[in-house]
Amino acid sequence: MKIVYDGTLDPRQCKAVLGETIPAMAAEDPDVIYLDADLMNCIGTAKWAAENPDRAINCGIAEANMIGVASGLAAAGFKPIVHTFGPFASRRCFDQVFLSAGYAKNDITIIGTDPGVTATLNGGTHMPFEDVGIYRTLPGATVIDVTDPTMLISVLRQCKDRPGVKYIRVGRKQYARVYADGSELPIGKAxxxxxxxxxxxxxxxxxxxxxxxxxxxxxxxxxxxxxxxxxxxxxxxxxxxxxxxxxxxxxxxxxxxxxxxxxxxxxxxxxxxxxxxxxxxxxxxxxxxxxxxxxxxxxxxxxxxxxxxxxxxxxxxxx
Amino acid sequence: MNLENMNEIKAFAAKIRIATIEAIHAIGQGHIGGALSIADVLAVLYGREMRYDPKNPKWPDRDKLVTSKGHAGPAVYGTLALLGFFPYEELKTMNRPGTNLPSHTDRNKTPGVDMTTGSLGQGTSLAAGLALGDKLKGRPSRTFLIVGDGESNEGQCWEAFAFAAAKKLGNLVVLLDWNKRQLDGYTDDVLPMGDYVKKFEAFGFDTVKVNGNDVEELAAALERTRKGGDKPYAIVMDTVKGAGVPEVAEKKMNHSLPVNDEQYERWTAQLRAEAEAWEG
Known part of the structure; x- marks a missing residue:
């Protein structure tokens, strides 16, 4: 891990990083499966998803069902990665996260994009200032607020095989570059x-x-x-x-x-x-x-x- | 288990009811109405339809049961105990501290329970995920999903049904327990849900309606689902909440009831006599 902060932006948009990293992880591990709630085009996964319908499941605008399906897939031996916007990944489906995933010990990774003010022009309805608070109450959960694209790649890969429910909040756009490419950021270590x-x-x-x-x-x-x-x-x-x-x-x-x-x-x-x-x-x-x-x-x-x-x-x- | 003789299945259903009452009587009170209404379908599922191994409850290629109306746990536990997933005597521990038999079904506690449920509606999506996962893994497994009619008030059920049809989950069989009553009374008074057969058909399910307390009708309907295909199956089970114990069935508010020693003796004696009669 190397710190390279100089105040400039990392050239990569996080949505592009997600759009590359999720398919790469699926290519490496046959148990990785990706689910979205009609927001594949927002993180650059849609084209790959269309070509790989067995690895990428569009659940439509039905987040509660998506969390349940992901949990069922986990019970069947998969390692689901779920994405939707932060408010819908937290408030909208938290009972499902709590019981179908957490309590039932179905391990899944949930990506909530555009946390807090990074929701910008989508406005107050799409602007979660409470998602971390919600997820912190989930026993055994991992809750991550991403710093930059390099960290996003590192934590996403660690979450895949990490037990419990993992919640990653990350904006889709650019962040100031903090870590050198390829840096590993161990979860749990400041x-x-x-x-x-x-x-x-x-x-x-x-x-x-x-x-x-x-x-x-x-x-x-x-x-x-x-x-x-x-x-x-x-x-x-x-x-x-x-x-x-x-x-x-x-x-x-x-x-x-x-x-x-x-x-x-x-x-x-x-x-x-x-x-x-x-x-x-x-x-x-x-x-x-x-x-x-x-x-x-x-x-x-x-x-x-x-x-x-x-x-x-x-x-x-x-x- | 492979019971081809319907009388044997009827006897099995009576024994499931006895075991259900054992568990509820031991703690004094429980969700008896909705447990008794599904005893017949459990007898058919575990008596002739499902593939499972009590010695290897996590066998990946087994068929799975998701009791989304998780409060029907006592009937599921009774069935699993009769099949040897755990000792029959353990039924008396239900809802006691440290038990493996909590009021709502829990896959991490009870051998043979395939999914954790309890918050109504959630089992539907879990079952869809299980069925999709088995299909993607190339397993021969089927998933059977028992949903309550009151439970179907939950919007999540309909999200899951739309999903199951969209993903062509022909290895999923939804068994809707249309027992017409929920905690606060008749479903038609609390929140009428309309015509379930038309609803499931509109959602893209291969749908039939049967007498859900008639093992022959259930067996025939379930046999049809073996062919799989591109459509999920729905079997709307017209049942009586409390079926098999008239005193329970006749009580309008029978969602959860106490069972005293005298009732326990009388009801189980009657059911034992029925089981013996069916077994000849």
Whole structure:
């Protein structure tokens, strides 16, 4: 694993990465089967699916049934990978995920695309700020907020044979490039992207870039901010949380999600029990989504580097 | 098991009812109405239609049963116990702490239970997935799916039926337990679902309606499904909720009832006499 962040975008769109990686995994493993709910054209799998009807199942716009069918396929010996937009991959079918997959021990991987503000022009109905919170309550689940295309490939391949229900949230467009091509990111292990001594910023997804930009600004002011990629929100790397909290004495959590139930909640649970530490949050303030370009939405919901820097200054003062 | 003689199957159905009542009586109360209504189809399925091995319950090429109305667990457990999937005495542990026989069927707890169900409607999609998976794996297996009529209020059932027809799952047989009652009363009062035969036909199923408490009609209808093909099968079973125990069947609200010692003795004695009569 190599960190190559310089603030520029990875040239790959994540939808193209999904459109290449899922067929590649199916070619390598005869038990991989892919299911979608009428959104194959949104992640570039439609052409391959049409040519491989036994490996790619379009379930139509019926997410509850899709999760059940995937669970039945798992019981028959397959390793299903399921995709739909994040809100429909979480809210719409959670009882099916909980019982038909989780409780029944039918192991499946679920990809929820366009989390939080990355849903942009699809607007509030398609903008999940709660999917992580929902999935965190599922016993034994793996919950991942993807950082960049390289991580997407790495975690998707790990999820294939990982027990339990795996939920991967990822935007379909470009992300800032953080990891060198081919890097492996072991699930459950936080990655230190930047060392620091005054405050630690635990970030995920699109907020990784904002956190790293904030750290650059903070350095100019004499605040040394560490940035840690907490891409596995469950199972959380609690040792990393504890170690960084103790080392810096001040915590910021940045996530493209409601402040309730997501990474901030997960980190706060660790801090409260193991090492009470001042913490601030950069997240959506218990609101519904709305329509607009991502830059507008990040500003509107307070998800920019400036908001992260402000939170860091505030928490350092509380030390 | 390969019971060609219908009298033997009738005796088996009576024994399934006895075993069902054993389990429910031991804990004092249970989902007796909807368990008794499917005793006959269980007798036909496990008596002559399905391929399975009690010594190897996970045999991949077996036929599978998904009891989507998972609360009918007592009847499924009674059947599996009679076939030797687990000791008959274990029926008395149902719903007790640490049991392998929870109120709703669980594939991870009970040998012979092929799918976990309980949240109504979900078993339909699971069965469609199992049938599709077996088909893609080239297995000869068929999947039998028991769905309640009240359960069919759940929209997910109809998503799954549309899917099964679209994917040409001729190895899937839906057995709709049309017993006309659900927890709050008659289905026609709670939420009328219309004509099931027309519905299934419109969804693209090879559909028949039978007396679901008549093993001969059930056997004939199930035999037709052996040919497989490009259409899933639906057998609308006209049943009585509580069938086989008149005192239960006559009670309008018979979804879940207590069974006391006196009832247990009387009902099982009557059913034992019936089983003996059928066995000659």
């Amino acid at each position: 990655v230190t992207l930047r060392e620091g001594t005054d405050v630690v910023i635990f970030a995920v997804g699109i907020m990784i870039h904002e956190a790293l930009q904030a750290a650059i600004e903070l350095e100019k002011e004499g605040i040394s901010a560490a940035v840690v990629d907490m891409f596995t929100i469950k199972p959380l790397d609690v040792e990393a949380v504890e170690a960084w909290a103790k080392k810096t004495g001040a915590v910021v959590v940045a996530e493209n999600h409601n402040r309730n139930g997501g990474l901030y909640s997960a980190v706060s649970e660790v801090l409260a029990q193991r090492c009470p530490t001042p913490a601030e949050v950069v997240a959506v303030e218990d609101e519904y989504g709305e329509v607009g370009p991502q830059s507008y939405l990040q500003e509107h919901f307070g998800l920019t580097a400036a908001h992260v820097a402000e939170a860091a200054r505030a928490v350092v003062k509380r030390k």
